[in-house]
Amino acid sequence: MELKEWLAKAAQSILDQDEASAREIATKALEDGMDPVEMIHHGFAAGIRKMGDLFDRGEVFLPGLIIASDAMVAAVEILEAALPRGQQQKNLGVIVIGTVEGDIHDIGKGIMVTMLRVHGYEVHDLGRDVPIEDFVKKAREVNADVIGSSAMMTTTQIGQKKLEEALKKAGLRDRVKTMVGGAVATDHWAKRIGADFFGETPADTIDKLQRILN
Numbered sequence: 001m002e003l004k005e006w007l008a009k010a011a012q013s014i015l016d017q018d019e020a021s022a023r024e025i026a027t028k029a030l031e032d033g034m035d036p037v038e039m040i041h042h043g044f045a046a047g048i049r050k051m052g053d054l055f056d057r058g059e060v061f062l063p064g065l066i067i068a069s070d071a072m073v074a075a076v077e078i079l080e081a082a083l084p085r086g087q088q089q090k091n092l093g094v095i096v097i098g099t100v101e102g103d104i105h106d107i108g109k110g111i112m113v114t115m116l117r118v119h120g121y122e123v124h125d126l127g128r129d130v131p132i133e134d135f136v137k138k139a140r141e142v143n144a145d146v147i148g149s150s151a152m153m154t155t156t157q158i159g160q161k162k163l164e165e166a167l168k169k170a171g172l173r174d175r176v177k178t179m180v181g182g183a184v185a186t187d188h189w190a191k192r193i194g195a196d197f198f199g200e201t202p203a204d205t206i207d208k209l210q211r212i213l214n
């Protein structure tokens with residue numbers, strides 16, 4: 001089967017909220033030689049984003065979104081296991097990352113963590129709903145080069161601004177770079193709160209990291 005067809009099938013399994021089918025598609029696409037990164041970003045992620053639009057329009061409700069998310073997580077797990085691990089030894093920099101306080105969205109952040117590791121960064125993932133002080137504490141503990149925060153809601157986005165303030169207060173802001181991401185972040189937002197950059201996708205983020213750390 002062509003990549004295009006696999007991508008469409010992957011997205012559809014998420015829209016169908018069908019975890020068994022999502023797992024099967026992830027497994028069979030790999031067997032068929034498809035690129036796991038393509039499958040995640042243009043297949044399954046496209047499906048979950050479409051679910052978000054349907055949720056927004058009141059055509060899908062929270063239980064459906066939760067089942068679809070579980071299907072997405074299961075498929076991504078299978079695909080991530082197939083990513084090359086060789087470059088992990090490079091250690092291009094130390095990154096502390098997490099989803100800000102009050103926000104439990106972690107699918108995209110999880111994908112970002114995997115991609116950063118695959119590209120040779122040492123990543124300390126704090127998880128989701130992370131108190132601001134935990135970012136600061138961890139950054140100090142591991143001597144982080146970069147702190148990344150994910151926020152998916154307008155109500156939790158403020159956590160990224162609080163993080164900038166907390167880092168200044170702790171005297172760490174001059175020593176670490178900061179990157180923001182998540183569905184509500186933009187270049188404008190990053191600039192406004194004083195973050196070093198906004199990362200839209202893993203490719204965009206890795207590109208910007210390389211530039212900023214050199």
Ligand code: B12
Nearest residue numbers: 052056103104105106107108148149150153154181182199
């Ligand atoms: C899946 C999902 C859920 C799942 C989350 C499961 C999980 N474990 O993550 C569940 C069902 C639990 C959920 C719950 C809720 N959700 Co929700 N959810 C979504 C949905 C549909 C998709 C998010 C997603 O996974 N996208 C796919 C990934 C691959 O993309 P991504 O997250 O954007 O990540 C990419 C980039 O942003 C970037 N990135 C991500 N993090 C980072 C970090 C850094 C540092 C960098 C550089 C880059 C980066 O890289 C990623 C990979 O490409 C979005 C809709 C949308 N369009 O985003 C709504 C959405 C985010 N949810 C929303 C809402 C309102 C909620 C709830 C409040 C619903 C409710 N009424 O209870 C709760 C929140 C509870 C809470 N306290 O957090 C709203 C937020 C609205 C807003 N603007 O404020 C959205 C936008 C839906 C909508 N249109 O209304 N949700």
